[in-house]
Amino acid sequence: MRVVKFVVLAIVAVLLVAVALANSQPVTLLLLPETMAAFLGLTWSVTLPMFVVILGAVVIGLLIGFLWEFAREHKHRAAARTERRERESLQREVKKMRAEKPGQGDEILALLEDGSVPQKRAS
Template sequence: MRFLRLIFVAALALILVAVALANRGPVTLSAFPANFGAYLGGTWTVTLPIFLVIFLAFALGMLAGLIWEWMREAHIRREARRRHAEVERLQSEMDHLRDRHAAPRDDVLAILDQPSPAKPGAPTGAGLPATR
């Protein structure tokens, strides 16, 4: 599996280098259409190689998709946290009830519930007479 991942990453890197070498020409990006930026003061343009514009657009698209999915699934994570807290509370309550009900209610019952130690020399049978 690691070998397949290495092959995939190498192929992706090779494709990205090929795209970068094929698209080295400069391109001018403007923030506003038709010199509208001149009314706001300053130049609102930047000149970059086109491969950089492609890679930045891809990266920004991936980032936007990640943020969108994170926000879309927020209610699922909130419900999972709520249910996890409820399970923890119920587990704690169940452990408390087990401890409370497993213990004998008084000392006499505790003595009766304990198995009696075997006396030395006593037969280990159930008190039945030996067969002849």
């Protein structure tokens, strides 16, 4: 399984290098369209290689997706946290009850061992 993981990572690395080499020409990114930027007075721009823009867009998309899923799964994590706290509380209660009455086992078994419960007769 480890070998497959490294092979897949190597293939992804080769593909990323190929994309970077094929898209190395510089592009200019503008904050706003030119007419709107002239109207508002905001003329922010940056020139980057195309592969940086592509990979940056992929990374930003992944981060947005991860954050979206993190927020969407909040109710599941909250329910799991509540159940864990309840389980721990019940475990503490059982431990406390066992400490209060040491030596006592199951009540039904104690009744059967005592013999006070009538047994079925074989016919």
